[in-house]
Amino acid sequence: MAYIYKNKGTCSVQTEVELNPDHTIKSVKVLGGCDGNLKGIASLLPGMRAEDAIARMEGLRCGRKPTSCPDQISQALKGALAELG
Numbered sequence: 001m002a003y004i005y006k007n008k009g010t011c012s013v014q015t016e017v018e019l020n021p022d023h024t025i026k027s028v029k030v031l032g033g034c035d036g037n038l039k040g041i042a043s044l045l046p047g048m049r050a051e052d053a054i055a056r057m058e059g060l061r062c063g064r065k066p067t068s069c070p071d072q073i074s075q076a077l078k079g080a081l082a083e084l085g
Contacts, residue, residue, distance in 0.1 A: 005076035009067040015076035033069045050077045
C-alpha cells in the first residue's frame with residue numbers, strides 16, 4: 001500500500017512510503033532535504049516494521065526546529081498504518 005505525506009517544517013517537502021500488509025516497510029522516498037542522508041535512511045528502512053521505525057525516529061529534531069526529516073518519515077509511516085488498518 002502506497003501512502004504520500006506532505007512534510008511540514010522541514011527542507012524536504014514530501015515523503016512517499018509503501019507498506020506491506022504485515023506492516024513491514026517496502027520502500028521510502030523523500031523529496032527534497034539532504035539528499036545523501038535521506039537516501040541512506042531510506043535504504044535502511046525496507047524490511048523493518050513500521051512501528052519499530054516510528055519508535056526510533058518520532059520526535060527527532062533538526063537543530064532548533066520542532067521536527068526533522070526522520071520525524072516526518074515517522075509521521076508518514078503513522079499515516080500509512082492508519083490507512084492500512
